Amino acid sequence: MPLNIPLIRIFLSSPGDVAEERRLAQQVIQELPNRHAFRDKLKLAAIAWDDLDSSTPMEASLSPQAAINNGLPQPSQCDITITIFWSRLGTPFTDKDGTTYQSGTHWELLNALNSPSRTYIYRRNQDPELGRVSDPKFEENLAQYKRLQAFLNGDLFYKNGQILRSVVEYDSPSSFEKRFALDLEAILLDILNGIGPVLQPITPADLPQTPNIRVAETIAWDKSKSPFPGLRAFTEADAPIFFGRGRETDALIQLVKQHRFVAVVGASGSGKSSLVGAGLIPRLRDNAIADATTGSKGWHILRLKPDINPFVGLYDALIGSFPSLKPNPLEARRIKENFLADMKEAPETLLDVCHAVLEGSPEWAEVLLFVDQFEELLTLTHDDLRLPFAKLLTAIAPSQRVRAVVTMRHDFYPKAIEIPELANLLNTSLNLPAPKRDALREMIERPPPNAPNSPLSRNSWIAFWMIRVMNPVIWH
Secondary structure, eight states, X not given: OOSSOOEEEEEEEOOTTOHHHHXXXXXXXXXXXXXXXXXXXXXXXXXXXSOTTOOOSSOOOOOHHHHHHXXXXXXXXXXXXXXXXXXXXXXXXXXXXSOEXXXXXXXXXXXXXXXXXXXXXXXXXXXXOOOOTTSTTHHHHHHHHHHHHXXXXXXXXXXXXXXXXXXXXXXXXXXXXXXXXXXXXXXXXXXXXXXXXXXXXOOGGGSOOSTTEEEEXXXXXXXXXXXXXXXXXXXXXXXXXXXXXXXHHHHHHHHHHHOSEEEEEEOTTSSHHHIIIIIIHHHHHTTSSBSSSOBGGGOEEEEEOOSSOHHHHHHHHHHHHOGGGOOOTTTHHHHHHHHHHHHHHOTTHHHHHHHHHTTTSOTTOOEEEEEOSTTHHHHTSOHHHHHHHHHHHHHHTTOSSEEEEEEEEXXXXXXXXXXXXXXXHTTSEEEEOOOOHXXXXXXXXXXXXXXXXXXXXXXXXXXXXXXXXXXXXXXX
């Protein structure tokens, strides 16, 4: 690796309602030094005044003075400042000099604008999630949204009807990721080419060692590994190389947010398991669903397949996720047999089990059942267990701390809705089509940028050829 590689500092600023965008921004920042155009040419430092790994449902960040006292860079000391809004502005505060700011994000934005830092403002234009009128947080959420609207239409952005500063709008987190990746790539090329302001160069050693700062640099892909998992489904561990299903992941998150049961339905091999395993679950870990009552970062995810007895998979998943449930080896067989018998006779008692194991967990913690290859319930599961398991899923619907996501081949849908308990549940489904041309191109081009001299990262025509030859139907 060449010496004296420039370190470019990127400050991430936002209120607490765009955790997904912050994670996606960090993902882009981690990925770009491995793109062919930037390999061994730069390092990137993502900087924030709240913990980059923190995404709890509550807003909590350092005050400007506390951040400065801790030696953290200010936005004005960074090469690039990225500010992201959606539905909140944040909490007002008064600085030590007596100046009142509408929020910490307001302070950070002004600090960046009054400096050479290249400053870019993004705003999700999706309708805000204010909650029901009866929710305790509704009035607060509405007030936050109105404050943000007034702020974005105020003197900082407009003067005499003229736009002073542009705001890039997007409609979903996946749209933000694509736009931000393109924007940041162009910004970095300008910096490398000496276009625009350049700050005093520093090295990673000049930055404090803190969770508020994360440095990304070129890394070499392990030559013994393929950046593509082949025919197996993507898992949570494959999230860094899972691309092309951003919009579908956005849609699935919205369904899981609004419903206690969601089915992902599609053709065999369409990527249903991958969408949940490498799309949905990592986003949930990053608190994609967060409001006054829940925060998906605190969810326990139980994965199982129906097989001949779905309750066996459920038992094993519970024991694996909650060590407190692990029985004494001398009693393990009896306890398991009792559990299986109880589930068959009264499957709704699972809710009691889940509520019990969640005691002592944060109040927003929940249990999410991920039932993969749900069609096995119709093909492999014993007849006398099929209806009890369907009743278990029905019992989840009114629950406050248990949800379920299942994946199912679409050719089994007609048979599934013959079971009345499933017919109603399957009304809430995400129909997953085969990926289109642009999605396929993203799937092919983006996973291997770390691979040394990867032809896919340098020659888009190879991906172009692969898509056209391998998928002639979708070309037209």
